[in-house]
Amino acid sequence: MKRGGEYARDSRYLTTRITADGRDGFPVEPGRxxxxxxxxxxxxxxxxxxxxxxxxxxxxxxxxxxxxxxxxxxxxxxxxxxxxxxxxxxxxxxxxxxxxxxxxxxxxxxxxxxxxxxxxxxxxxxxxxxxxxxxxxxxHREGAPALYPPALRPEIDAVNETVYGDVNNGVYRAGFSGSQESYAAAYERLFNRLDLLSRRLEGSRYLVGDTITEADVRLFTTLVRFDAVYHGHFKCNRQKLSEMPVLWAYARDLFQTPGFGDTVDFDHIKRHYYMVHRDINPTGIVPEGPDLSNWLTPHDRAALGGRPFGDGKPPEAVAPDEAVPAGHTPLP
CATH class of the missing domain: 3.40.30.10 (Glutaredoxin)
Known part of the structure; x- marks a missing residue:
């Protein structure tokens, strides 16, 4: 926590890399x-x-x-x-x-x-x-998408930087604020950025280019938790995601794309936030809602063009030992 009650994430990570040439001492090796x-x-x-x-x-x-x-x-x-x-x-x-x-x-x-x-x-x-x-x-599998293509990397990096600061980490800055002032600042910054992202996505199916990229993955993981957790638990309650038409359609488009929704476990998401964050939710009670079946409603984003996997193809079905348990998420 910073001075004034502002939430500060500990970003001291182990930055050793696993690389094709093993330059950090850890070469890419399947199964290792x-x-x-x-x-x-x-x-x-x-x-x-x-x-x-x-x-x-x-x-x-x-x-x-x-x-x-x-x-x-x-x-x-x-x-x-x-x-x-x-x-x-x-x-x-x-x-x-x-x-x-x-x-x-x-x-x-x-x-x-x-x-x-x-x-x-x-x-x-x-x-x-x-x-x-x-x-x-x-x-990589045959037909794997280019999630970080060279020509788009500067734009992807720029989008990721703002999405991280204002949205990915922004919901946490609101939820863990230690003062009314820091919460209000985080809240405003979050929804200002969501409004800008809505305008960006009005005429574009994806954040950068006409295919799924790393930028879409990073935004999706926050959006998919928004109504289930961040709207109530973190007090990010100007609107639900389902009340923001462009972002809601964009999120559903991704959720219904193989590789996204089939990895989401809403049961685990809700239990983690509501049971672990006892400083915010002292009772540990996990809410029954919201109704998640709306994630499977039509999104109509295909009319904007774009090709989710570019010249590639979707992944195969999830392996049984990695499937999200039945009842934990609506199946796309």
Whole structure:
């Protein structure tokens, strides 16, 4: 928390990279690493979506932590015996302490763990998805989209910077504000940016260019949580997403695109925010609503043109062992 009650995110990440040439000591090797995520977390959800869009499921296996955690860290309570079957650990913090016994920063997801050593390589979520696009190309599926194409990178980076500051992190700055003044500033900044994004998307199906890019993934993971969590829990309540016509149609378009909605677990999302943030929701009661069936209603965004996967094709159906549990999300 900054002076004046403004929320400040701890951004001290492990920035070691996994690269095709191994220049940081960690070369791209299929099956060597384990991507640890929670479907509740928007930052981890980016990695889940990008991994699926690019077809890296076999090359980069995934561990899914449960939706809640305590002060110590995320736990593998979804797995038999409460342990990840590959890493053999109960808590993600064990992999962080294997890397650095004195580690004193956030135990965050996504994190990529080196299976042979059991050590976290990186939790630098922004770089993780970029490197999936640029460094893991040898293992992309046939027809994988270009999520970070060279010609569009400057524009994607510029959009991502504003979306991160005003929207992705903006909802947290509103929700965790420690004063009325800091909350009001965060609230205004958030909705001003959403209004600008609405105008940008009125005549364009996607944020940058005519195909899905990294920019769309980063905005989507906040929008998909908006009505279920941020509108009430974080007091971002000028409007629901479903009351913002352009952004609502844009979000539904993405949700109904293979690789997006089929990775979303609304049950985990709601349980995480409402049960973990006891300073905001002391009772830990998880709301029954909202009705989520509206995510499957027609969006009519195809009339704007654009090709979701460019010259490629959609990913295949989700593997059974990675499917979102029945009843946790409307199936697109």
């Amino acid at each position: 690493y384990r991507l640890v995520v929670s479907r509740a977390c928007p930052w981890a959800s980016r990695a889940v979506i990008v991994r699926r869009l690019l077809g890296l499921e076999q090359a980069l296996p995934m561990a899914i932590a449960g939706p809640t955690h305590d002060q110590r860290s995320w736990t593998f309570d979804l797995d038999p015996g409460g342990r990840d079957p590959v890493l053999g650990i109960e808590r993600l913090q064990d992999a962080y302490f294997a890397r650095d016994p004195g580690y004193d920063r956030g135990i965050t997801v996504p994190a990529i763990v080196d299976v042979p050593t059991g050590e976290v390589v990186t939790n630098d979520y922004a770089q993780i998805t970029i490197d999936m696009s640029l460094e893991w190309t040898a293992y």
